[in-house]
Amino acid sequence: MNEANSCPMDPLLQRITGRWTTYILWLLANEGPLRFGALMALMPKISAKVLTDRLRTLERNGIVLRTQKPTIPPEVSYELTPHGHDLETALHSLHRVALKWHELGWVEDEGFPDAAVTLKDKVLAD
């Protein structure tokens, strides 16, 4: 587990992390199956192109299942596969951290309000 080559964490992270990817997984884990349009509505800043790309990749990886009714207009929904459900514990754990940090007033690229204590470099005397 000490060499990147043999550590299974790296390939996993490459596929489930990244802009939007983990958030999509969290939404599916937390809310259950969602239609394409519902996912778009839950992520106002994402474009259809990127959402499609992320869902296709997750599908290829066996993490998300796509279900379509070939009607017009089409109705397509997405849910976690049985394997995808393996991620739920970790996602809920991350969510707990998110809530905690939110309460603490954590801000992106500014850190925590108590930053004076934790943010600065430590410089050890020579």
Added chain:
Amino acid sequence: MNEANSCPMDPLLQRITGRWTTYILWLLANEGPLRFGALMALMPKISAKVLTDRLRTLERNGIVLRTQKPTIPPEVSYELTPHGHDLETALHSLHRVALKWHELGWVEDEGFPDAAVTLKDKVLAD
């Protein structure tokens, strides 16, 4: 928590996920403080430029602490801040999934060997 605006998951994920970022956090969580060179050795494919960038961002966000001895040659090491330690439970949970999927033979962009069951689109009759 249903609107992306108000959901604290999105800002958290934006800062701790992404190529290499989560893996760096996992290494620091799992192995303790590590020097720059040790991190490079554990990630043969990362470049110094990218590693520096990821560490700087994590530092700005109060998740990683940088400690330097101003000697020559310099000695710099990185560790999780107290807040950074909040992520340990989630990271270990992800690691458990990584081990399980690895055992199941999961392959990036090919999914699981039992893909026939989970990978294909479901098409519901009209």
Added chain:
DNA sequence: GTAAGTAATTACCAATTGGTTACTAGTTAC
């Protein structure tokens, strides 16, 4: 007859990201 609704895909362009090479500093070992 015309517009709306859904889940995309395509093409094109702009922005962001990442790779590579060279360079730095002061001490120690050869």
Added chain:
DNA sequence: GTAACTAGTAACCAATTGGTAATTACTTAC
């Protein structure tokens, strides 16, 4: 005297990513 050691930084270029607008298909409502 010269090379190695460490943790970067800067400059430049190539590759990847993402945004936007246009388009599709058929049905239903106005």
